[in-house]
Amino acid sequence: MLRYIGKRILLFFPTLFIITLLGFVIAVNAPGDPVAKMMTAATATGDLTSQSSSMNEQKLLWRKKLGLDLPVFYFSISNLSTPDTLYKIYDKDENMAAARLLDQYGNWEQIQSYYMSCDNFYRGAAQMNLDTAGMDEQKINAGMERLNTLIMESKALKSCYDEDIIQSKLATIGSILSPVSHSEKIRRAFDEVWQSHDAMTSATSKWKNYIPAIHFYGTKNQYHRWLFGDGEFSQGLVRFDFGTSYSSKLPISDILKSKIAWSLFFTLFSVILAYGVSIPLGVRAARKRNGFFDRGSSLLLFILYSLPNFFVAFLLMLLFSNPNIWSVLPASGVKPAEGYPEAAGFFECVKISLPYVIMPLICYTYSSFAFLSRTVRGAMIENLEQDYIRTAHAKGLPEKRVIWKHAFRNSLLPVITVFANVFPAAIGGSVILESIFTIPGMGLEVFNAIAGQDYPMIIAVMTLTGILTLIGFLISDILYAVVDPRINYG
Amino acid sequence: MFKFLSFRHKAHSIVAETENKQFSFREYSWKQFKKNKPAYWSLVLLGIWIVLAFLAPVLANEKPLYCIYKSNKLYPAFSFKKTYELTDANGENKEVINLATFDWKRADYDKVVWPWCAYSPGNSDVFNISVSPGGEQVFSKINEELIQSPKKFRHRLGTGKDGGDVFAGLMHGIRYSLFIGILSMLIASATGITLGALAGYFGDSGMKTKRGIFIFCIVGVFFGWYYGFFTRSFALKDAFESGGITFILQLLFSFGILVAVTGLFMLPGKYLSRFSFFRNTINVPLDSIISRLIEIINSLPLFLVILSIAAISRPSFTTLVLIIGFSNWTSIARLTRAELLKVSRLEYIQAARSLGLQNRRIIFRHALPNAIGPALIAIAFGIAGAILTESGLSFIGVGVPPETVTWGKILSEARESTASWWLVVFPGLAIFLTVTMYNLIGEGLRDALDPKLKR
Numbered sequence: 001m002l003r004y005i006g007k008r009i010l011l012f013f014p015t016l017f018i019i020t021l022l023g024f025v026i027a028v029n030a031p032g033d034p035v036a037k038m039m040t041a042a043t044a045t046g047d048l049t050s051q052s053s054s055m056n057e058q059k060l061l062w063r064k065k066l067g068l069d070l071p072v073f074y075f076s077i078s079n080l081s082t083p084d085t086l087y088k089i090y091d092k093d094e095n096m097a098a099a100r101l102l103d104q105y106g107n108w109e110q111i112q113s114y115y116m117s118c119d120n121f122y123r124g125a126a127q128m129n130l131d132t133a134g135m136d137e138q139k140i141n142a143g144m145e146r147l148n149t150l151i152m153e154s155k156a157l158k159s160c161y162d163e164d165i166i167q168s169k170l171a172t173i174g175s176i177l178s179p180v181s182h183s184e185k186i187r188r189a190f191d192e193v194w195q196s197h198d199a200m201t202s203a204t205s206k207w208k209n210y211i212p213a214i215h216f217y218g219t220k221n222q223y224h225r226w227l228f229g230d231g232e233f234s235q236g237l238v239r240f241d242f243g244t245s246y247s248s249k250l251p252i253s254d255i256l257k258s259k260i261a262w263s264l265f266f267t268l269f270s271v272i273l274a275y276g277v278s279i280p281l282g283v284r285a286a287r288k289r290n291g292f293f294d295r296g297s298s299l300l301l302f303i304l305y306s307l308p309n310f311f312v313a314f315l316l317m318l319l320f321s322n323p324n325i326w327s328v329l330p331a332s333g334v335k336p337a338e339g340y341p342e343a344a345g346f347f348e349c350v351k352i353s354l355p356y357v358i359m360p361l362i363c364y365t366y367s368s369f370a371f372l373s374r375t376v377r378g379a380m381i382e383n384l385e386q387d388y389i390r391t392a393h394a395k396g397l398p399e400k401r402v403i404w405k406h407a408f409r410n411s412l413l414p415v416i417t418v419f420a421n422v423f424p425a426a427i428g429g430s431v432i433l434e435s436i437f438t439i440p441g442m443g444l445e446v447f448n449a450i451a452g453q454d455y456p457m458i459i460a461v462m463t464l465t466g467i468l469t470l471i472g473f474l475i476s477d478i479l480y481a482v483v484d485p486r487i488n489y490g
Numbered sequence: 491m492f493k494f495l496s497f498r499h500k501a502h503s504i505v506a507e508t509e510n511k512q513f514s515f516r517e518y519s520w521k522q523f524k525k526n527k528p529a530y531w532s533l534v535l536l537g538i539w540i541v542l543a544f545l546a547p548v549l550a551n552e553k554p555l556y557c558i559y560k561s562n563k564l565y566p567a568f569s570f571k572k573t574y575e576l577t578d579a580n581g582e583n584k585e586v587i588n589l590a591t592f593d594w595k596r597a598d599y600d601k602v603v604w605p606w607c608a609y610s611p612g613n614s615d616v617f618n619i620s621v622s623p624g625g626e627q628v629f630s631k632i633n634e635e636l637i638q639s640p641k642k643f644r645h646r647l648g649t650g651k652d653g654g655d656v657f658a659g660l661m662h663g664i665r666y667s668l669f670i671g672i673l674s675m676l677i678a679s680a681t682g683i684t685l686g687a688l689a690g691y692f693g694d695s696g697m698k699t700k701r702g703i704f705i706f707c708i709v710g711v712f713f714g715w716y717y718g719f720f721t722r723s724f725a726l727k728d729a730f731e732s733g734g735i736t737f738i739l740q741l742l743f744s745f746g747i748l749v750a751v752t753g754l755f756m757l758p759g760k761y762l763s764r765f766s767f768f769r770n771t772i773n774v775p776l777d778s779i780i781s782r783l784i785e786i787i788n789s790l791p792l793f794l795v796i797l798s799i800a801a802i803s804r805p806s807f808t809t810l811v812l813i814i815g816f817s818n819w820t821s822i823a824r825l826t827r828a829e830l831l832k833v834s835r836l837e838y839i840q841a842a843r844s845l846g847l848q849n850r851r852i853i854f855r856h857a858l859p860n861a862i863g864p865a866l867i868a869i870a871f872g873i874a875g876a877i878l879t880e881s882g883l884s885f886i887g888v889g890v891p892p893e894t895v896t897w898g899k900i901l902s903e904a905r906e907s908t909a910s911w912w913l914v915v916f917p918g919l920a921i922f923l924t925v926t927m928y929n930l931i932g933e934g935l936r937d938a939l940d941p942k943l944k945r
Binding site: 014015018019022023026029030077079099100103209210212302303305306307308310311314315318322431432435436446447450451453455458459461462465466469470473 | 713716717720721724782785786789790791793794795797798799801802874878881882885886887888901904905909911914915918921922925926929
């Protein structure tokens with residue numbers, strides 16, 4: 001048995017590897033530049049002044065903190081035209097533009113010089129000042145506006161890849177530049193952009209795109225860092241550090257630690273409740289098959305089974321926390337808005353929270369409860385028809401003993417199978433329920449993360465749920481062996 | 491048990507001959523299915539649903555079905571034109587009206603036939619925001635005088651917070667739920683049945699190949715992937731974001747390249763087979779590979795995976811269908827595998843093998859028809875599950891494009907106004923009815939295809 005558990009745990013690793021890889025791939029492919037997103041959030045909330053120099057420093061710092069200055073994986077499969085240092089263009093949009101240009105032209109040297117000249121031009125434009133001497137206010141305003149457009153366009157140019165768009169951007173910049181610029185320097189920079197652009201589009205080497213090449217990066221990469229940490233900013237997944245949330249900038253593990261309690265409470269409690277109710281129900285229905293109780297409960301359970309849980313949640317809210325009909329239960333939260341009274345003991349807290357958790361608990365429980373009862377009933381019916389049950393009756397065993405000791409024990413296998421699926425279903429389903437009832441758990445956090453495009457958070461919950469699922473499978477496998485001695489994992 | 495399995499195949503069994511007519515398992519199970527009244531009526535309801543889905547653009551529409559306007563006979567609801575040119579009695583004096591922007595409800599008709607529901611989903615009726623089905627509804631006449639809504643223009647099932655008609659939304663929502671449920675399960679069953687059949691039929695030792703071909707096949711798959719998917723990654727990405735049929739076409743094109751390149755690479759493998767090292771036959775452990783794959787996918791938290799992919803990709807129906815489809819094939823594959831393990835040990839398959847039939851033919855013509863039952867049941871339940879997943883996703887607000895109205899989306903509008911019970915009850919009932927329908931069909935199939943439960 002121990003050996004089996006050991007084997008099983010060893011088998012965890014490939015699965016876990018795939019789960020983490022999947023999460024990581026999703027996170028890397030998420031649109032937009034996370035650092036830029038964090039910066040805009042910071043400037044909007046006033047955490048950060050929009051001064052560009054400190055902004056760039058901040059950006060670099062956050063890039064380092066999030067590990068975005070590293071290559072993505074241990075190796076990369078690419079083509080002959082792609083350099084192994086492409087990841088060093090940190091800005092996600094600019095990186096993407098460079099990759100697309102490579103896809104179009106396949107000549108890295110020219111693309112690089114084009115990118116450099118664009119960057120150079122952008123820097124020059126950003127440092128430009130308006131010579132305001134001898135101008136009236138109107139002229140100054142118009143000039144400032146033109147200058148701002150120039151800076152914006154030259155920044156946008158860096159993340160353009162479509163030839164038509166590049167042409168039109170260059171044309172716009174050129175038209176702005178002629179009246180504004182007095183400096184020869186910026187003009188030369190712009191000419192350089194044109195020259196490098198022409199070089200890029202004329203000297204293409206597309207054939208290089210069709211020859212595969214593999215670059216190895218070693219352990220200094222984002223995935224390795226995400227898994228094992230870099231010892232400086234990140235501890236790694238192995239030490240339960242899931243990274244930093246984009247929206248709150250707090251470590252995700254801290255957020256989850258404070259949120260997991262309610263999620264686990266609802267999951268576990270609903271599992272216990274579901275098993276406690278559905279097993280006797282299913283057994284009773286199976287014993288008096290086709291009787292009144294069986295038919296009634298079957299119909300009811302079938303209806304429950306087909307009801308979507310958010311619908312039930314709303315119906316309950318309509319009925320029980322509706323000021324127009326009957327407002328007995330609070331509609332949201334798990335405790336009063338002002339929190340528990342200070343001197344409240346544990347039991348008092350439970351008493352206060354009880355009305356809050358009734359409706360969510362019903363919603364969590366009913367569907368798995370319907371499913372379980374049907375499973376128990378089916379398995380029991382199959383077993384009660386077997387010969388050994390008749391034998392047990394014939395040799396004069398009491399009814400109870402026949403049912404629970406013989407038939408039920410053999411019907412447990414499908415019930416246990418269901419158990420393995422309860423955890424992921426509970427946490428996955430809780431995204432909807434927690435957002436309806438505003439329960440401060442992981443599901444609500446995921447819901448908010450989706451709204452705020454906070455991908456590390458989504459991936460963290462996904463990974464955690466994957467781990468819980470694996471544990472659920474392990475437990476159910478062990479339970480199989482406990483219930484059925486014929487199953488020998490040796 | 492055995493008897494029935496041979497029934498299923500069209501072989502002339504002794505029993506069938508004594509019944510004096512050829513026994514068809516299909517006919518038998520259809521008879522059994524029809525005896526199960528709830529399941530039968532669910533199938534009828536599914537038929538009605540499909541008809542409604544096709545007729546929805548006509549049945550719930552802003553434009554009249556038929557009208558005589560300024561002595562012109564018009565059929566606006568059936569028209570694909572963008573504009574109408576009106577003529578007066580003399581055949582002169584042309585007036586051009588734009589079908590999309592014309593104010594149909596307030597026009598002065600000589601005669602008019604309105605559709606069942608005179609509203610389109612998504613269009614908002616600003617005078618009736620969040621009105622209840624039985625409550626007061628107003629209608630603005632052409633002189634901007636507000637009157638009690640005439641019966642034709644009442645919102646039968648109320649409106650949402652933007653004044654969108656719930657009834658029209660429900661009618662059009664049937665399409666989306668049918669579309670997503672059936673198409674995603676089509677993908678899932680194609681994947682699941684194929685992989686499950688391969689795993690069950692060949693097992694770990696059934697598929698033998700020469701070492702040279704095996705090695706070159708793997709190398710070929712890498713290059714096929716490289717040319718099919720890697721070098722085309724930007725084309726695929728753009729297609730994925732634009733969604734729709736283009737993505738599927740691009741994907742098929744990529745798969746085509748993959749297959750072609752792999753085939754090309756297998757040729758030198760065949761040539762190399764004259765050397766003894768490459769000629770040795772080896773087993774391809776197909777069953778182990780596929781079972782492990784199923785195990786891994788089963789331990790993924792699928793709802794969260796779907797959620798994260800749907801949150802990242804710009805939502806479109808095609809991507810949603812693909813995501814749900816490719817994540818739900820495992821149960822179908824498992825059942826098909828188990829069934830084929832059983833069936834491929836039967837004598838008629840052995841006979842087919844010894845006759846020298848091709849494996850492909852044996853699997854698809856002889857083995858699969860006898861093993862499809864459990865998969866069919868799983869597919870019926872799977873459609874119900876897919877519809878629930880879709881409505882859950884659109885309830886949260888990911889997955890479907892913002893301008894489309896689905897049942898889950900109507901329901902989610904109720905979050906902002908708990909007093910609007912009609913936003914909860916009607917779409918909820920629609921989802922419930924559809925899910926129940928598929929579940930009942932699944933149950934009916936289970937009973938009908940199980941020979942032990944003869945009615």
